[in-house]
Every structure is written in structure tokens, then in C-alpha cells.
Amino acid sequence: MNQRRVAVTGLGMVSPFGAGPDDFFARLLAGESAVRLLRTDDAPRPLNLPFVTCPDFDPEAELGKPLAGTMDRFAQLAAAAAFAAWADAGLTRTAAAGEERDAWGVAWGTALGGTLAYEKGYRELWQKGRERISPLSVVLGMNNAANAHLSIQLGLGGISMSHTVACASSAIAIGEAFRRVRSGEAPVMLTGGSDAPQAYGVARAWEALRVLAGGDETTAASACRPFHAERSGLVLGEGGAALVLEDWDRAVARGARIHGEIVGYASTCDHSHLVRPEIAGQVRALQATLNDAGLTPADIDYVNAHGTATAEGDSTEAAALRAVFAERAGRLAVSATKSMHGHQLGAAGAIEAIVTLLALREQALPPTAHLDALDPACAGLDHVTAGRRDQPLRAALSNSFAFGGSNAVLAFRAVR
């Protein structure tokens, strides 16, 4: 099969820091945390937990009132991130003269979909005692709302897919988009992910799993401590991140800026437990991705870890990396940037794909923040801990390991 090379020509993001991917990456290089204490006025018990929000994001200002009003927040985050990526790629909202978009598509990841819309409906029905809810509830809430809006707004006539695979949703979306461009099926794919888990019921459900990090005003910023001996759990966050994947030759021909190359992807399932991760499943995903990319462990200079800061998750991922990278593991640079941007669930894979691409582009690694006491179970890797590290980087992986046992790994290469 004649496989195409796949360029990443557009990056976009709704960032908790307020600006785009370059600013986001610079903040991570500096070890800056976006985690704050979130306090709500929800009844019966307000939320009061470390969280990551995008406080500067104004959907109506960004998207216009009519469009923003037909979207739940996860779709608003998607649209803002995607339009930014589209513009970054030098593409216009409406097709340019002679530009045929019937084969261009969207693959979007979301773990939760329009949860806030559903929750609003539940409040109307059960809290306020109303008998009816807004007719828009269905189209606001449906998981494919984001990709549908993107296809409509940008006139993309190819496949329009949503991928709901918990924390691996957008990594899988990117991988599936990559395959479509690589095979020649689609010359351009818009991909990424978004989620808004600040819904009261969602946050309470995660709390009940006893996996959320605690904290107060003074400790919230350092609440998420992946690989740390005294880590206490993950920090949820909202966000949206988008990438434009494009046939390499097409991108070169039109003079597009190429941020990096996506070269491999694989997804596996542990097929053993809903929440307990397995080393074997992650090892298979890592090895399959390397095979897919035509790379060996010796070619990889950095791994952006899934690293959520849960006891089982971190140690399992470290063990999987040691197994795959063997004698090289001790020299494999690894960092978990969720320590600073939190866990955006269905958007996490896309955010971390952007971090990985920018690390390759800038030849600089962001740290795992707050990692001043390594869990011995996570040892045997070259953890990047003390702020920015500049080093030559050829290729890198981004890991996303989800509840349900789904594992996804993406491989990227620096532009040569």
C-alpha cells in the first residue's frame, strides 16, 4: 500500500492560561501550574476541589451568539480550538477557489459530550419540578455535536466521527485521523478533543471513585503530582485542543508551516478490568506504535506520559515503559504535564499531542512539576523534573491510557 506521510500543519487550543499553544507550551516549560481551587455554588454541597478551568474563554465573543447558543460547552471548546488550528494551518472557513473539501473530515474525541446540557435538563426536571426541557437538549448533549458543528462550519464533506474512549478519546481520534490521511482516503483531517467535566454530577462521580487530589487555596496549584511518592490523585480540567493533519506533499506544495510529523499510532485493550491498568496491554500499545512508525526504542528521545498521579496508573505506566525501552529506559526522558494542566479527559490526548509536537519543534522538554520525591515504583526512567530541559529530540511518543483498559500511543517526529 502506498502510504502518505502526514504533516501537522495546524495547532489550536482553548488554554487555561488564556492564549494559544505556544504560550501554553512556554508556561509548561517554565513549570507553571494552571490548577486552582474551584468553588461553585452548587446545591446541596458546593464543589470545592483543585480543578483546571479556562476562565478567559468567552464562547459568545469567540464564536458569536447564534453559534455558541446551539452548543454545549464541550462543543464550544471544540469549535474555538478547531477554528484556531484551522487558521494556524492557513486554511479559510469557506473553501478557497478550486479547493475541494468533500474528502476532508473530522475525528473528534470527547469522553463526556454535552454533559452540562444533560445536567441542566436534569435540574429542570428533578430539582425545579418542571415537566419539560429545552428542545435543543438532544443536539446540545449528543457526543457527536462537536464534530458535526466543525464539519458544518468548515464545509467538510468527508467522515465526521466522534470517539468516546474515556481518557484516550482524543488520542484515538488523532490516531484514526492520521490513518485516514496516511492511507490517502482524506487529504486533510481536523482532529482533537474537548471536555468540560465541571458538571456537578460528573465531579461528584469522580470524587466517589476516590481518585481526585485534594487541596486548598494554597496547595491546589501543586495538587497533581504524577510519579511522586506522596501523590494523592488526579485533577480534572476543562479544555479543547485541535490539530490539522495533512498529506505531507499537499502541505509542502502549498507552502504550509509544518509543526511536526505524525508517524505512528496504535491502540490496544487490556481486556481485563474497567479501571485497573495492565502492564501487558500498555506494552503492546507502545510496541505496536513503534512498529507502525517504523521506529525502534533507540529512536525515541521523549515520552509524554499519561501520568495522571494515581497510584496504580503511574506505576503501571512506568513498568510498561521500562519493559519496552529495556536498557535504554534509564536514559528515556519522560514527563507528565498533567502535573500542570490537569486531566482534561477526552481532550487530554490532544493537549498532550500538542505538547509532544511542540517539544520536538522547540527541542525542549517540559517537566513533571512538583516531582521532588520519586515513587520507587516509578523509577528507572529519566524523569524530567527541574524545569525546562533543552536537548536534541528526534522522535517522541504520547501515551493515553483510559478507563475501560483502552490504550493509545501516538508517535511524532521532528521535522527534518
Place this chain on the structure above:
Amino acid sequence: MDSLGLIRDFLHERLGVAPEQVVPEAALAAVGVDSLMMLELMFEFEDRFGITLSKNLKSPTTIGEMIALMERLRREQSAS
């Protein structure tokens, strides 16, 4: 509130349409009311005026038609 006021408030709040654009002769489509927004607008009328719209109601095409329809339903349903 009368029907025109309700429509003006709704379109301003939901779509950012200036109230002076919302006149009886204006087509609903021209002020951004598509089939989904029509459902929302009808829902608003039901909510605010306490009327019930039948499922097979023929959708009006202009602001004036919408006003006439809603006023008629209000009269009929308040009399029954």
C-alpha cells in the same frame, strides 16, 4: 408581555438580533430562526403564555404569522 415583545426578547437574547429588525413582515429565516430555533421559540411561547402547541402545528414563516398564530392560540386556550 405581547407576542412581538416575546419574540424580540428571545431573538435578542439567543441570537443577538436587534429588536428593530423584528417586525411583522420579516421572514423568520431572515432573522436566524431555523427549524431548531423554531422549536425553542415555540417552547418559549408555551412556557411564557401557558399555552400548548400541537405537534403537527404548521410552522409560520414570518414574524407576523407567528404573532397571529400565538395570539389565536392564547384566545382559544384561555376561553376553553
